[in-house]
Amino acid sequence: MARQGSDSGGVSTAPRPPSSPAGEDLGPATRLADDRAGASEPLDAYARYMRVDELLGLQVPASDRAHRDELLFQVAHQSTELWLRVAVEASQEAVWQMRSGEVGPGELLIHQAADAIRTVTGQLDMFAHLSPTAFAVMRPRLGTGSGAQSPGWVSVGRVGRELAQAFDQLCAERGVSVAELYRWRADQPIYRLAERMLDWDEAVALWRMRHYLVAARLVGDGAVGTQGTPVGVLARLTAHRYFPGLWAVRTAVVVGSPASLGGTA
Secondary structure (H helix, E strand, O other): OOEEOOOOOOEEOOOOOOOOOOOOOOOHHHHHHHHOOOOOHHHHHHHHHHOHHHHOOOOOOHHHOOOOOHHHHHHHHHHHHHHHHHHHHHHHHHHHHHHOOOHHHHHHHHHHHHHHHHHHHHHHHHHHHOOHHHHHHHHHHHOOOOHHHOHHHHHHHHHHHHHHHHHHHHHHHOOOOHHHHHHHOOOOHHHHHHHHHHHHHHHHHHHHHHHHHHHHHHHOOOOEOOOOOEOHHHHHHOOOOOOHHHHHHHHHHHOOOOOOOOOOO
16 A cells, blocks of 8 residues: 655555554454453443444545545545534524524524534644645545535535525514614624524635635646536635625625615525
8 A cells, every 4th residue: 555655745665564463454343343342331332322333434444545644535524524414404403493483593503503614624624634645646536526516515505595595584574674683683683693694604615715725735726626627616616605695784884885785695
């Protein structure tokens, strides 16, 4: 297996130490069972509930990796999908709460979703440990696979539109426009809900910016991605907002624009 050099980021041909006397990679499930030999019942109960054996079997085995950092690459993306599941389910429940007129519960759920998205952004720090040389070794395995195909991010886009619609409906039912909300009703629960939605939108925008920089750092700003899309397109996506009305209303309030903004879109 190729191994990344510790000083130059290059690839070393040094053999990987065998994981068993016969040089056989026993796999994560077997190794974990060996590590837990003699462990207490509470530890076994934890591993069963968390399905740790299955979880650690979802990555390419060490003996089959194109590069040692393929583990880092897979774990970062797999954990992203898990956190996005948390974000999407919390957002979906927030939509339901808002459609039911429940402002407080909706605010808390959107806050949770935004924090989950921020967690995903924080994980991008790990890609600083992935050199362009290492990624070049792994890249052929992706084929035409791309982050644009991420089920989690596709779901985030869908639920973002649903959040905007639910908020607009809530404002209409209460007879308040976004402009009125920000000018006169900053002490109201619905104002706090709007601010949490802005947190959600900001969290997505910050991830997009960091993701673009990660891609540019790995393959260069002028490179073409695995689906034939230039990396520079990611930079343009950073300007997208799911709730543009919540951003634009600030101009109306601070600058005194006569614009009447009635919704998030």
